[in-house]
């Protein structure tokens with residue numbers, strides 16, 4: 001026997017062992033039948049079992065991510081209101097200060113004493129004095145109101161920061177459970193992939209949806225992280241998720257709906273998909289389109305990964321945004337749920 005022959009026998013043994021390990025890891029699954037022979041219904045049931053085991057951890061993680069994001073947003077809003085209140089306070093204090101100066105200044109162009117002492121009659125004197133007292137009292141009230149507002153806002157902020165701390169630790173716990181679940185799923189990965197591939201083959205090559213019912217927008221190798229709200233050029237903030245993937249990787253409809261390909265200087269070759277569910281999905285930086293404006297089925301090929309628009313010269317990726325009726329939400333947890 002040639003060395004090549006021995007090597008291939010060893011390879012066959014190793015592969016057989018891998019299949020046994022994979023089968024052992026999948027004990028809870030009812031059907032041990034080979035995927036090729038299984039019906040689409042059986043495969044979908046197996047897939048549903050795999051997804052169901054991951055769903056609670058995924059949901060908890062998503063809820064925790066959203067809670068942390070919302071609190072961070074409220075802290076930012078409170079900071080802006082504190083800044084406004086501080087500005088108001090500064091100008092109100094300045095107004096009060098200059099009025100007090102005027103009151104105690106002797107002579108001066110705007111001498112208050114001259115104004116009061118210039119009264120022709122006792123009634124006039126009382127009216128003028130009341131007038132000055134009233135203005136000073138108004139200034140003092142304004143300063144007090146603005147101070148109260150700012151103090152209330154600062155108290156709110158302290159509470160929000162405390163909330164954020166609790167939510168962050170909840171997120172860390174949720175993420176730990178989620179990652180543990182992902183690790184369990186990746187232990188089942190070969191079966192998972194085999195089931196996905198078998199379903200795709202039996203349903204005319206269309207890509208099956210993830211646990212949240214949506215189909216992942218890129219069909220091929222990819223990497224992405226949570227960059228929602230990250231600073232971007234021109235004071236903008238990142239309103240989506242960048243899914244890094246090689247040029248030419250197929251891009252598919254995450255759900256059924258109507259697509260409209262269009263070009264803009266930031267997004268380059270872009271597609272807006274209006275889902276039958278009323279949500280809007282935006283894909284940018286495509287290398288090229290697959291067909292024009294039309295109704296598409298979930299998982300249908302609509303374009304290919306590229307780096308057009310302001311991604312030109314940079315890494316190929318799909319910039320993906322989504323939201324109900326164009327009100328964008330962070331796609332990251334949704335994307336995780338599509339896999």
Ligand SMILES: [Zn+2]
Nearest residue numbers: 240241242319
């Ligand atoms: Zn982007």
